[in-house]
Amino acid sequence: DVKVTQSSRYLVKRTGEKVFLECVQDMDHENMFWYRQDPGLGLRLIYFSYDVKMKEKGDIPEGYSVSREKKERFSLILESASTNQTSMYLCASSLGQGRSQHFGDGTRLSIL
Template sequence: DVKVTQSSRYLVKRTGEKVFLECVQDMDHENMFWYRQDPGLGLRLIYFSYDVKMKEKGDIPEGYSVSREKKERFSLILESASTNQTSMYLCASSLGTADEQFFGPGTRLTVL
C-alpha cells in the first residue's frame, strides 16, 4: 500500500525557533510537495521538488526552505518560526507531471 509519512502529527514551537518537518514516501515517486492548509484558504503550495536536490517555489515560499537529499525524503524548514506560520502542513508525492498526489496525515504546527 502506498504510504507517505510525516514525522509529527502535532508540534508546538516558540517564535524564533528553527523547525524541521520531515516527510518520507515509499513509492519511489519523483515529485514531492509541501502545502499549508488554513481554514477558508484551501491548500496552498509552499515548495515542490521534481527530483533529488531540485526544488521549485510554490505560491507561498516566504519564510520557508526545503531540502531533498534523497528521493524518498523531503524536508520543510522554518528558519525562524513566527506565529503566522501556525497551520496544518501537508506533504504529498506523485509520479508524473499531472498525476494524482498521495498525501501524508499532516502536521499541525503551533508557534507560540
C-alpha cells in the same frame, strides 16, 4: 498502496526557533510537495521538488526552505518561526505530470 509519512502529527514551537518538518514516501515517486492548509484559504503550495536536490517555489515560499537529499525524503524548514506560520502542514508525492498526488496525514504546527 502509497504511503507518505510525516514525522510528527502535532508540534509546538516558539517564535524564532528553527523548525524541521520531515516527510518520507515509500513508492519511489519523483515529485514531492509541501502545502499548508488554513480555514477559508484551502491548500496552498509552499515548495515542491521534482528530483533529488531540485526544488521550485510554490505560491507562498516566504519564510520557508526545503531540502531533498534523498529521493524518498523531503524536509520543510521554517528558518525563524513566526506565529503566522501556525497551520496544518501537508506533504504529498506523485509519479509525475498528470498523476495524482498522495498525501500524508499532516503535521499540526503551533508557534507560540
